[in-house]
Amino acid sequence: MKKHAKNGNVAIIGIGQTSFSSHKEDQNQVEMVQEAVINALADAGLKIGDIDCIVHGNMELFEMQFAPDLWHSLGTGAYGKDEYRITTGGTTGATLVCAADNLVASGLYGTVLAIGMEKLQEGNTTGGITNMADPLWFRNLQTGALTGTTSDGACAMIFTSEEKVKQGTKNPPVWIRDHIQVHREETIPNLFGFNKPEMTHHCAARTLFARNGIQDPVAYFDVFEMYDPSAWWAVDWLREFFLLKGDEHLRMLEAGDFDLDGRIPINPSGGVIASNPIGATAMLRPAEAALQIRGDAGGHQIKKEVRHALASGFGGTFWTVLMILEKELNWQEVNHD
Amino acid sequence: MATKRVAICAVAQHKNGSDLWHKRFQGMLLDVLEELQAQTGFTFDEETGVNTIVSCSDDFFDARTISDNGVADVLGAQYRGEEKIAQEGLNAVGYAQAVILSGYADLVLVMGHCKESQSESRRMIANMGFDPFYGRAVGLDNLNAAALQARAYMKKAGLTEEHLAGIVVRTRQFAARNPYANAREIVEAGKVIASPQLCDPIRQLHAYPVSDGAVGMLLASEERAAEFTDRPVWIAGFANCMDSYFLGDRDLTANFALKQAAGRAYRKAGIADPRKEIDLVEVMDAYAYQQPLWIEGLGLCGDGEGARFLDQGGQEKYRVNLSGGMLAGNPVIIAGLYRAAEAALQLRGEAGERQAPDLKRAVAHSTTGAAGQFHSVLILER
Amino acid sequence: MTEYFGTTVADIFATMPKRFKPEEAKEVDIAIGYEATGEGGGKWKATIKHGTLKVETVDGDLTGCKTTIHTDAETFVGVTLGKIGALDALSSQKLRVAGDPKFLMLLLPKIFTPYAAPEKKPVSVTARDIITTIAERFRPEKAEGVAMTIGYDLTGEGGGRWTIVIRDGKCAVRGGLADPLTVKMTMEAKTYAGMMLGTIEAVTAFTSGQVKIEGDMAAAGATAKFFRKYVVPGATEAEELISLRVTNAIEQRFATGPVMGHWFAGLREKKFLANRCPKCGRTQIPPREICAWCRVRVHEFVEVGPKGVVTHFDIVYFASPDPLTGAVRDTPYATAYVVFDGSTEREAVTMDLKKEDIPRLKEGARVRPVWAEVTTGSSRDLIGVALDEQEESL
Structure with a gap:
């Protein structure tokens, strides 16, 4: 068994969520993303200028928005920054946390903000899930695998290095x-x-x-x-x-x-x-x-x-x-x- | 001891084609995977093999929610970690580097695929990259957004029809020597200038053809690279940058994001003067006018000096796009990965008929979004 | 009656006859039963026959109804008003339909105009209520260096005379009209209240002479920006929320490649052609380029089936639309996991099961394929599976 070995320790220092609802007509996608980002920054006691890199993820076909990070950048605060878009389906949000962990531990970035979002109300979710199946074979058989509740919402988290944590954080770090x-x-x-x-x-x-x-x-x-x-x-x-x-x-x-x-x-x-x-x-x-x-x-x-x-x-x-x-x-x- | 450097140990490309109708992209990726294994002998062993795969594909182009789901088996991802970098191939290399530097993995397989021919129209997909309220409604797509940029840049840099034709003619001369390129027929300048306008001033032969392809790489930590190659290519620096979304918020010829990305990548690579320290450049030129524009952004000539760069032989001095570039045809989302593949092959001395001599350091560039909203820059060295 | 979202269940049924569109219901012959549980709930029956509608409350069982809808009162009102998504309610089982939900979802919007909650009476606010809060709403940052006295002579009910004094970044309201005034405005109290509440447009009121201005006209126009908007206590500001409805479609042409292609060629011949891993012997349906476990290319094809065994199954009551055709299929239907004879034991395949067979479906049941009349080499060649009577009777 390989020993677990990280080249740098990484802490969660900010968490921001929007409310989650099946109806968020009062916000467009960008505004919803921005709400989570602002909440995470406030939680961390940081400003967007303190963020070195943004990691963005969601499922494109649910909102039918191609390369959505480009438009969402108005709300993620990615302008002028490094940015990665990483998606793995339902696991996307967790993969974003892994990715932020990797990016900070690599020493390439000091502080990284990850944002996961979905505005399921804007697309046919079950149809989106069914689109997951191989178009040639399983699609006509698969029914909605979606369980849980159809929701709109976003979550943002801020990650930083051990060195930065030592300089002080607003809330206790979580490693x-x-x-x-x-x-x-x-x-x-x-x-x-x-x-x-x-x-x-x-x-x-x-x-x-x-x-x-x-x-x-x-x-x-x-x-x-x-x-x-x-x-x-x-x-x-x-x-x-x-x-x-x-x-x-x-x-x-x-x-x-x-x-x-x-x-x-x-x-x-x-x-x-x-x-x-x-x-x-x-x-x-x-x-x-x-x-x-x-x-x-x-x-x-x-x-x-x-x-x-x-x-x-x-x-x-x-x-x-x-x-x-x-x-x-x-x-x-x-x-x- | 924490690893300090990451090597590209092997590169494999599927030949680009305009309509590979006879192949599923799964089959294309499998060809690439097998070639990488043949070159390096790597395995997926839990202790010593690849346990992390960074893929690049896109749900829209594959017409599948979770596009990496359909290819997990041919990526070797059965009961292994896999992460998909959506729609930006060069970012996959940058991210894979971070995964190794973090200590989580010492080997990473990078695999990208896309078949533009599968969709009725790649422009329809690009249109869906705009906001649904304004950008889509006015019919924006990557082509007409690029045309706005082309017009502004041609004026600023004094770029003429003849310059653009010259870029395309040269592209095809190199593409003819690249067995993986898509558009390999030699063309004359007159044919370029006579080709129909797609979106004035962009003519048909100024634009990259619809392309299908797949490309992969094996990356390893400095400590392990020698197990897989005796010609490692090192990642010296990587950075990217996002520009404003709305075209009207940008100076389309200013290269804001590219300059930022290049500046950060150069700093990481310890490059003080790129004009003296770069030997080869692969830029993602979806349209002919972009080749000199991105060259400006990379700092290889001054602002607005793109035409002069062409006139004074800059393309040969910096060995610009010896692969034929994107103009010769790569799928848009992995065109950056093909750029990195060519840069690595050149540094390894494996570029066949198009091999340039005496290379030490190369730049691979990639861009995403309308008129270059997002740029990535990778510096490789021998 | 208990209100949900400001409406009772009874309101909705009471307005049904008014909302009925007889011309759309000429061909319809159906009785629909409604059961709304919880406070404010009850049972109703709507009988629609050849353009007529009869709505009645029901005390006992909902007999003689072709379709019945069961839900709690809150969900019923919420769905009717569009505050709760019908699909959400269905998928969360808060709303259940005995009968054909798809039919109902298509029929009801056709034969009824949507229920609209009656307009609430506006909260009555007087000019006095508004003007006495003006000091609280003052924005000193907008009134830097401003010094003025504004007189209001508001006539009629709820009116009176006031003077507003703005000086040194402060604002005060006093009773009566001071002298001198920078500007004096005379109007009916209800005009002032209307302008402040946004029901009367200020420009129209000025130009039509409903407001009489004496003194500095420019000062009169400038006053609005010194104050935050008046909000009726307890009221939420209504915003117009516009949703953009678009159907996005991009046509695709999917390659099958040589491996998947072999499978479809087999279907055309009514054969299941699995491919077998050279290393672990696993048989894959549908065949894939590689065995994911062994990471080796798979070349050999073997015919499996045509009969098999059900390992697991589910019965679908809430069908999602087919993304290829948009059609919503009849429910209930069963999805069975089938291991075909000759397949390796893990390699179950998902199959639709013939509807009539659902009551007799159990794990371990033997099934046979049901083929389309004409097979063309597509996944539609195989309609599904049916219980194998031959083996059942043994």
């Missing part, structure tokens, strides 16, 4: 310890045969925990913000993410272990079932996990202290992203010369 992304081929039906391959969630969790020396994830983590597109998947996936056996996850569920005052609370934010602006959804998971660590989750702050948080993203044909957030810099594997 990204590690992340992993696991993709797979385009077909879903071959997950529903007589025997099933290891689930991507399990593969991600197994690899991530092993390289970070986490033996007992249920004991280690204080909260898990999971991308739960539907209630039944959420339950099933807990087994995979926590590397549980048999029906252990069901017994834990019955024992209240996943309740907000349980051993490992799941989705105090309400999760994806509560709102699903697709390009932002997977970013909201680490954003909400970070707020829990900061103690800034307001009405949905869980009671116990949150020091170690887990967040996941889901999309594509069972693609998964998993990341570990920490209150303290508690690992030693950073490469220094």
